[in-house]
Amino acid sequence: MNGKDPMTTLILQAFEGSLSETQLQDFQQQLQQDPNTLKQYIELSYDHAILAKSIMELIDHDNSPQQIDTDMEAVYREFIDQQNRLDAQEAEKIASKRKKKIEALASEQLDAFLSEHKNSQTKNRTNQSITYKKISFYRPIQLIAACLCVAFLAWFLFKPTQYTDVAKLIQTQGAIWDSTSDSMEHNARLVNKTYHLIEGTAKIAFDQGTLIILQGPSKFELTSANGASLQLGKLTATVPPRAIGFQVTTPNASIIDYGTQFGVSVLEDGSSECHVFEGKVGISSNTTPSEIEELKSGQARLISTNGQISYININTTAFVKTMPKALNTDLKHPSIHGSYHNAILASNPILYWTFDQNIDNDNIIYNIMSPDIYHASSDDTIVTEQQYVGKNSANNKTLILNSSYGINSAREEPIKQHRTFANTIMFRLYIDDTSDYTARGVLQHAFCRINSNYPSQLITQINILDDGHLNYSIQYYKNNTRNQDSDTPKSRNLTNMSSLNRLEPKKWYHIAATYSIITQDCHLYINGISHNHKQIIPLNENYLGSKNNLFTENICIGISDCIEPSPKSFQGRIDDFTIYNRELTKQEISDIYKTTQ
Amino acid sequence: MSQINKNHEQLAKLLKSHQNKIYAYIVSIVHNLSDADDLFQETVMILCRKFETFEQGSNFGAWSLTIAKNVVLNFRQKKRNAHVLINNSVFELVSQQSAIEIKTVEKRQQALTSCLKKLTPDDIHLLKLRFDTGEKIKSIAENMDKPVKSLYKKFSQLHESLRECINRTIADWEKA
16 A cells, blocks of 8 residues: 555545646656556545535535525525626626616515514525535535426526625634624625625635635625625735636725735725735726736735726735734743634533733742632633632733642532532643653543432543543442442543644644533534544433433642643643533534634 | 426436435546536536436436536637646546446445545545645645645545545455
């Protein structure tokens, strides 16, 4: 297999479109000269196609008829768009007819229809956004169904404005949207409508591949999967070869991409600027749309309100051309709290320790055994550092751990009093040094039930293993028997899973461990990505009694065992420690993580 | 039922039974998954439009692959300046060979189902990341904080072991 690996890697790179010119030459040469390589390539391409299809099938399995209908409409729109491109004049006539028809139908019945349509659209949008790109295998069936429904096509042509997914919001930075914008969360699907970014920046990926970065304040409309209209503000567009032809219109100009990166700004007075950073674009003024001027890299033009095009110097600094990576393991700290804090609060935790009190000394280690740490909060949700760390806290806004004792909340009531079960534990983690990883316990979380008939505990542990991987395990213990010698089984490993990769020192990681008492599913997430998941060995009531009596008893942070603290305790920092009495979904965890970016 | 409706019903059936092969063929000649999705869609639209001209009783598989090839040729013409395209002679070589091998797709699919069961949960997880989320290997590596090169190696080994398992399974079936 070793001999084949380089060629397989080359083939995988080809599938991803990431071959360099030299690699392409090598790839071609091998295909031409070696029949076995050709066979290998074709077989791997079939396997890729099948894998892509199988995943799509799984996703489409949950498609509701409504979603398919909505997607069928999208196919129609695409078809019509295609026709429009072929015959712009004809399209104009259709649009004009359509407009007149809609105007003529301005009656109570139309209002009722609009209202119904809007509700249905809102309901469908979220699910549709997830599946839209994945269902091309079902397009044939939809197309056939579409062909059968000529009447539907006629209805589609004359019905009021229909929203279609055209792009995806992939990253934001300090973005504030106006209240009329839809839910502008990360990965939200965007439709062909107008959006208003009041401040901050937002990165949007169009379905045809173009990436744009918007700078607030901006008002823009997504006109299609390969076009936008900027009414105010700035955007930078990066257009890959497959999206050549991407078009940006402004109140007084049109910019057509020929494969490039360019910036467009629209000022309050309605004038526009176009700056070309790479490649070429064509620009035309609305007053003389047929006169297209070609701009090359390094050139810029001002299009005044009266449509006059004039030379200006290129401004490379006024446009944001790159944003930080969406998934960065090195979380910014401690300035992330605004959006992260809000995301946590919005997700209804039962406990959230922020460790945020500002004090002057940076180097003081918490007096972890201080009773001040364990004071109950009057607020069930937020427990501040002052309440939990007391007077000996530091200015670092994190919980510094370098003691073999860690923090033990066992004697305190704030957790017990919830009388609830912690199904999700989430926190941020920073390892000081990995010179000696040996089984450093990050935390132990004991789920306990108090019932004299079934005295028992579930113990969750999160440890850093010898090799630097993060391990999440759950064990069952018959209560009060951990230190007793007896032949009867007193404990049982229910699940044990590790992260896919080792954790590096000097980096912040976002960790979440979930356990569903209903489905028995356990997940370990790192930086919003699921690293492992397993179903635990089911526990019946002989072990634990009624699930209703199971609740979190105590949490120990910085050590792996509350009862017998090991000298191999965790050395590093923990922040934003949160527990929930429900299993957070993958999407929720991912969304919360992304607010740290 | 009208003749038009009968035609469409027939096309739906034919597409359902041939779509895997059409898609696999496009992937093999365009060697880029995201382009393949768009080209597959375009092919299906053309098949839909031109079905009236399809001679009943003739080979739908060959006809659909010819249309798919023309769609890809058209795409190549538009993108002729992009350096990621294989040259014409290699394209012809691959498309000819792929058209011959395409009959194996269904067997590969069946074999793949059983071979996937032999993978570890971690490997399955990686495949899901790649094909479920549609993320590229580079992006998965970044998210997992792993070197891109090592993840390419991991995926290479994974795909190669799957390929070997599929070929072995098909060979066993043929012997039996």
